[in-house]
Amino acid sequence: MTERQRPPAEELYTEELANLARQDRGPKPPGWRLSPQAIRSFIMGDEKLGIRAKIVGQSSLRCLVTLATNRGLMLVGEPGTAKSLLSELLAAAICGTSTLTIQGSAATTEDQIRYSWNYALLLAEGPTPKALVPAPLYHAMKRGQLCRFEEITRCPLEVQDTLLSVLSDRVLAVPELPGEDGLVFATQGFNLIATANTRDRGVNEMSAALKRRFNFETVFPIDDLKTELALVKRESERWLKNSGVPEPLADDVLEVLVTTFRELRAGLTESGDATDRLSTPMSTAEAVSVAISVGVRAHFLRQDVANPADVVECLVGAAVKDNSEDRVKLKRYFEQRVSKRKGAHWKAFFDARKVLEK
Numbered sequence: 512m513t514e515r516q517r518p519p520a521e522e523l524y525t526e527e528l529a530n531l532a533r534q535d536r537g538p539k540p541p542g543w544r545l546s547p548q549a550i551r552s553f554i555m556g557d558e559k560l561g562i563r564a565k566i567v568g569q570s571s572l573r574c575l576v577t578l579a580t581n582r583g584l585m586l587v588g589e590p591g592t593a594k595s596l597l598s599e600l601l602a603a604a605i606c607g608t609s610t611l612t613i614q615g616s617a618a619t620t621e622d623q624i625r626y627s628w629n630y631a632l633l634l635a636e637g638p639t640p641k642a643l644v645p646a647p648l649y650h651a652m653k654r655g656q657l658c659r660f661e662e663i664t665r666c667p668l669e670v671q672d673t674l675l676s677v678l679s680d681r682v683l684a685v686p687e688l689p690g691e692d693g694l695v696f697a698t699q700g701f702n703l704i705a706t707a708n709t710r711d712r713g714v715n716e717m718s719a720a721l722k723r724r725f726n727f728e729t730v731f732p733i734d735d736l737k738t739e740l741a742l743v744k745r746e747s748e749r750w751l752k753n754s755g756v757p758e759p760l761a762d763d764v765l766e767v768l769v770t771t772f773r774e775l776r777a778g779l780t781e782s783g784d785a786t787d788r789l790s791t792p793m794s795t796a797e798a799v800s801v802a803i804s805v806g807v808r809a810h811f812l813r814q815d816v817a818n819p820a821d822v823v824e825c826l827v828g829a830a831v832k833d834n835s836e837d838r839v840k841l842k843r844y845f846e847q848r849v850s851k852r853k854g855a856h857w858k859a860f861f862d863a864r865k866v867l868e869k
């Protein structure tokens with residue numbers, strides 16, 4: 512069988528979810544597959560049950576409470592802070608599917624959210640339930656599952672407002688269909704998880720009416736180095752193996768990479784000194800991608816293990832995107848901060864800085 516590049520969470524963790532369901536004695540909100548306690552263990556990890564944390568440094572408890580109420584959940588935060596991952600895990604654990612997902616963009620239309628028509632059937636038979644093509648929101652309401660709405664704030668405001676009546680009355684009207692077929696009532700278990708990132712187009716423009724129908728949960732970057740290092744190590748190891756790279760990154764290479772990301776993200780060194788903050792978001796997700804590139808580069812280009820110079824090569828593409836000022840800031844960071852660090856790995860990192868000139 513051809514292997515999937517990235518299976519959805521419910522497939523990746525089928526066994527874990529089944530084990531949790533077997534042992535779950537906690538009360539479950541109507542329509543949920545697991546109790547909030549079991550879902551918390553699934554997401555935040557549980558040593559006793561042998562489950563590892565999938566989201567680190569955040570609490571998912573408030574999200575779970577919101578999803579059991581009549582309000583939608585809105586995850587907001589900087590790019591790359593695992594909002595999408597959290598929403599995927601929540602959906603997989605609560606209703607067994609994380610794929611009823613709408614990807615918000617400037618081109619998203621109501622059809623892609625609610626339903627559209629099979630035009631051949633529509634012309635032949637007129638509007639009938641058979642000619643209706645359900646979109647994720649329709650499916651989720653009918654089946655009592657969670658609908659995910661990614662990057663909701665990238666959609667035009669009038670499209671976002673499609674959700675107003677669904678979130679308050681829990682019913683979707685299909686005016687073309689007569690009688691009962693024209694109303695889709697949400698069944699138990701239905702709710703909506705939206706994500707929005709603060710860099711693109713913030714939530715400020717979202718209508719007050721829609722804001723009121725969501726509980727907002729801010730997702731923050733991981734706040735300590737040790738936790739972030741462990742996460743980047745674990746994730747890059749998994750992805751590198753997937754990409755055919757046998758050797759994971761050495762700890763000192765990871766330390767250089769993650770420390771640099773954290774300092775350029777916060778504009779503050781680990782020892783508390785001010786430094787330049789880049790305009791590009793230096794997120795944990797981005798650090799994982801750079802770690803993967805570093806490993807791939809070393810293995811496929813040199814048949815060797817990765818070193819700090821590979822980090823400089825791969826860092827440039829992640830840190831300097833559309834703002835040339837960032838290159839200047841990056842160079843300054845090397846001269847002022849990296850130069851003072853002790854250890855052979857930091858020296859090798861500093862010595863490779865000429866790549867920044869290219």
Ligand SMILES: Nc1ncnc2c1ncn2[C@@H]1O[C@H](COP(=O)(O)OP(=O)(O)OP(=O)(O)O)[C@@H](O)[C@H]1O
Pocket residue numbers: 565566567568569588589590591592593594595596597706707708733742746795796797799
């Ligand atoms: N707190 C965290 N716990 C676990 N993984 C994290 C965390 N923060 C970042 N990550 C990493 O980020 C990846 C997920 O990023 P994701 O796409 O979910 O971020 P996002 O917040 O949705 O970003 P964007 O706003 O760009 O859509 C994970 O696969 C993981 O490698």
Ligand SMILES: [Mg+2]
Pocket residue numbers: 594595596661706
């Ligand atoms: Mg996302």
